[in-house]
Amino acid sequence: MTTIMTIDSTAAMQKETSSSDVSASHVGRVRHRRRPNEVTTTGNGANGPALLVSDQNKYKSMLIRTYSTVWMIGGFAFLVYMGHLYIWAMVVGIQIFMATELFNLLRKSSEEKQLPGFRLLNWHFFFTAMLFTYGRFLSRELVNTVTSDHLLYKAVSGLIKYQMFICYFLYIAGFVWFILTLKKKTYKYQFKQYSWTHMILLTVFAQSSFTVANIFEGMFWFLLPASLIVINDIAAYLFGFFLGRTPLIKLSPKKTWEGFIGASVTTIISAFLLANLMGRFQWLTCPRKDLSTGWLRCDPGPMFKPEHYFLGELVPQWFPWKEVFLLPVQWHALALGLFASIIAPFGGFFASGFKRAFKIKDFGDSIPGHGGITDRMDCQMVMAVFAYIYHQSFVSPHNFSVDTILDQIIRNLTYEEQKSLYQQLGEIFNERQFMQI
Numbered sequence: 001m002t003t004i005m006t007i008d009s010t011a012a013m014q015k016e017t018s019s020s021d022v023s024a025s026h027v028g029r030v031r032h033r034r035r036p037n038e039v040t041t042t043g044n045g046a047n048g049p050a051l052l053v054s055d056q057n058k059y060k061s062m063l064i065r066t067y068s069t070v071w072m073i074g075g076f077a078f079l080v081y082m083g084h085l086y087i088w089a090m091v092v093g094i095q096i097f098m099a100t101e102l103f104n105l106l107r108k109s110s111e112e113k114q115l116p117g118f119r120l121l122n123w124h125f126f127f128t129a130m131l132f133t134y135g136r137f138l139s140r141e142l143v144n145t146v147t148s149d150h151l152l153y154k155a156v157s158g159l160i161k162y163q164m165f166i167c168y169f170l171y172i173a174g175f176v177w178f179i180l181t182l183k184k185k186t187y188k189y190q191f192k193q194y195s196w197t198h199m200i201l202l203t204v205f206a207q208s209s210f211t212v213a214n215i216f217e218g219m220f221w222f223l224l225p226a227s228l229i230v231i232n233d234i235a236a237y238l239f240g241f242f243l244g245r246t247p248l249i250k251l252s253p254k255k256t257w258e259g260f261i262g263a264s265v266t267t268i269i270s271a272f273l274l275a276n277l278m279g280r281f282q283w284l285t286c287p288r289k290d291l292s293t294g295w296l297r298c299d300p301g302p303m304f305k306p307e308h309y310f311l312g313e314l315v316p317q318w319f320p321w322k323e324v325f326l327l328p329v330q331w332h333a334l335a336l337g338l339f340a341s342i343i344a345p346f347g348g349f350f351a352s353g354f355k356r357a358f359k360i361k362d363f364g365d366s367i368p369g370h371g372g373i374t375d376r377m378d379c380q381m382v383m384a385v386f387a388y389i390y391h392q393s394f395v396s397p398h399n400f401s402v403d404t405i406l407d408q409i410i411r412n413l414t415y416e417e418q419k420s421l422y423q424q425l426g427e428i429f430n431e432r433q434f435m436q437i
Contacts, residue, residue, distance in 0.1 A: 062241065068368045069234070072376075080223060083293040087215050087222065092130070095204050097373040099126055101364040102200045111189045118181060118190070122197045124174045129201045132167040133209045135160065140407050141216060144290040147410075154415065207381040210388040217391060219284040224274060224333060225387040228340035229379050231270045236263035236345075251352040264341035271337025275330040279304045289403070303329040303395065332395060339386050340379075347382035351375065 079086045103122055112118055139160045146152045159166070182190055214222040240259030248255040278284050285304045286296035306325040315322070351374070355361065364372020409418060 064368050065237075065370065068370055072367070073230070080219065084215050084219065084288040085291055085293050087219070088212055091208055091211055091215075094373055094377060095130070095208055097364075097366065098204050098377060099123075099200055101366075101372045101374050102203070103197075105358060105360075105363070106193065106196050108189065111186055114183060114186055115181065115190070118193070121174060121177055121181070122193070124177070125171070125197055125201060128167055128170040128174065129205050131170070132163070133205045134212065135163040135167070137209055137213050138216070138291070139163070139411060141289060141291050143410050145292065150415070157414070160411065203381075207385050211380075211384040214384060214388050214391070216288045217388075217396075218287045220278050220329075221387055221391050222384075223284060224271070224278055225336055225340065225383045226380060227274060228267055228271055228337055229344060229383050232263045232267040232340050232345070233379070235266040236260060239263060239266075249349055251349050251356065255349075260345070267341040268334060268337040271333040271340070272330050275333030276327055279327040279329050303327070303332075329395075332390070335390065336387060339390075340383055343386070344379045344383045347379040351378035 076090075079090050103119070107119075142156055143153070143160065146156050178190070178194060211222060214225070236255070236259040238259075239262030240254065240256045243258040243262070244254075244256030246257040247253060248257050248260050279300075282298060282300060283296055285300050286298035288296065304327055306327055308323060308325055310323045311319075311321065351363075355363070362371030363374035366372050367376060370376055409421065413421065
């Protein structure tokens, strides 16, 4: 009897031990299962998780990324040299690429086989939005370009006058087109694409239109913010590549605090120095008032005229420079650098969260090592809006100028009314000249 009880108790203990081992093994597997958005930690506990520092393929990835970056910067510099019109063409090209990547994100070939011409409708809305946006922002430059040809001037003036009506008619035509193409089994897909198209138009045009406005306000206000985003991106990558240990945000596992802080300091210093360099070229500071490509000459204005600062007791005796010449715009550049280094990166975080929601790595693969065009423009879009609003709020003069009044005359008066105004001004000048004699 005792022997039987011993055998039973031994079997029970073995069974209990076996089940506890299985349970422990199961718990261990669950506990060590890595989630898709979890940061891979291969560093030691003392130094924290190593991100790019521990990536075995980091040098190959860095080489590809560097090669693409050099080509992009070289192409961008060439377009800047060519002038404002070519930069505008680049922005339009970027918008088309971004729209293509975003249109394809929710596209379903099985659904669209039943909807011939449905993709054409999306592009109809896209080019309608383009006509509306650039018609509003570039009407002055367009009119100034065709003033030498009377017939062309009248045609362009009429087009600008009725531009809002034309764009509204085109949009309504697209709206009717959409209603007529609705099919019973694809209602959900069609309305989803309709809403997605309008979100794309809002994302692409509401922000990139400010980029074009900055270009024609003066290349400086486009080139400096865009350069700061590039500098911040490169500096964050390099600091994170060599020093990154502490994860910054779960949405972007490879972003580190070391990269973020190092890039912030680099961007702010670069903003102050680049503003001094770019502000000395009239080609970059003069606003473009037409759509020509010639070199610009203008009065740079007080923002771009050097001011003398005597350092005196602010610096130690051994410091070699006791006085400096700075441009007033450099102080504004510090605000741009601060925004580019702290706030603009959240455009990239937003894009990262968006990609995670759709379970994709990149928006496209058009740029080796970088992903798609949209992946490179996320922060640029946020920065362009801020640069335009900052310029209009703190830099642009709010009083009436000769250029502002002439712009209103050209845009709102017919040719006969302008001629009448010219004659009346001539009579007023003659009367005042006679009274002075």
